[in-house]
Amino acid sequence: MSHFGLEFGGEISLRKRRIPALGDRDIYEVKLGEEFLMSSMFVAAEEALSTLGLAQVEGEQLKVVVGGLGLGYTAVAALADERITELLVVDALETVIHWHQQERVPLGKVLNADPRNRYVLGSFFDLATAPETGFDPQQAGKKFDAILLDIDHSPTEYLNPANAGFYTTANLTLMANQLVEDGVFAMWSQNPPEDDFIALLKTVFETVESHLVPFENPFQGGIATNSVYVCKRPIR
Template identity: 80%
Template sequence: MSLLFEEIDSQDSPLGEISLRKRRIPAFGDREIYEVKLGEEFLMSSMFVEAEEALSDLGLAQVKGDNLSVVVGGLGLGYTAVAALKDERISEQLVVDALDTVISWHQKELVPLGKILNADTRNRYVLGSFFDLATDPSTGFDPTSAGKKFDAILLDIDHSPTEFLNPSNAGFYTTENLARMADQLKPKGVFAMWSQNPPEESFEALLKTVFETVDSHLVSFPNPFQGKDSTNSVYVCIKK
């Protein structure tokens, strides 16, 4: 196997084969680049993490108070979760992911940020569908505390509010289901969501049917493959 490429793990999942890979690209220096693929589709790369970190930074900047309880929807390579834990006000963080394979990569520390998440006693992994848990406020996100409310929910699962990792996720993006999720936030709690696309006016309008304030942020980051900056967006909403 080439020293420039290694497939660390590959497993079947309900969404198809998911694989974790590591590579070096000499033109970009001696850094190790971690990638996750679902089938033939690239889901994420450690080359591009600025927007995932900005999801935490922008979302938590709008949360008031201390002793915060936070939900991160979607574990991925761990960048959103680790960025959130840099906020010393957080007392507990639940990272929800539907794929036990992805959680095990972190528990076994096959990805670099697994060691950080495992060592932080505030962090806890929850195996389950974010969308199922989000739309059942009577049970909620915490399997040890039904109906618990949180200060912030940070979501990074679908490609955008109109492009879904799984077609079944589409049903989440309605006033009814967003309101069910918002029921799990404390008063003035924050919901923030990542998207690979520029802000969409139709989604902003939908969010405004549930939340008191809705702000969209365009996050720019260098893309060496294209020789220019790329952009993602982050929606930040405050509960009524």
């Protein structure tokens, strides 16, 4: 089994604060060392990862993997799809899972109350490249209708340098082998779509789409964008 190490390198922390200019609401932020990873102010693209990805999935009684728990927005958006019967949310950091289990973050209560949701402690990248065991510790080799990934900043900017080894034809193919026929892989990126990464995805998947997701960023005084890649029908 390939080993890419923990998704994160460094100490992760959660903070809650208010910004008076932005109204009377709590803002939750996750930091890695001194670097901001995510904020409850900017969740449109995390939610779009689920909505855009699942829009391409056909059928009922869907089994879905979310790679990267974060503040829970991707997972909760996925559970809004009533076709889902099982959602596995994979995270390498027990601390992050505990934030949700202990409901220290707002969406923990939503995830804990939904019987379709299950947290999986482990490295997404290690599980993705080991199809003989796969993502579900209770059922080796299970196939999924969709895999939704939101861990690294982009396909070329990694939270841990070891994660770079995942983004190859060989390892993406190992992950794709854990999808059902016509299954979907979708991935978030903070950057505009990258042509080289689209070309790489096309070595594994028959169809590859990229979407720009706009959102309001009051700190920049305008509209910012993230990207979501949606890929379908892995080549067998």
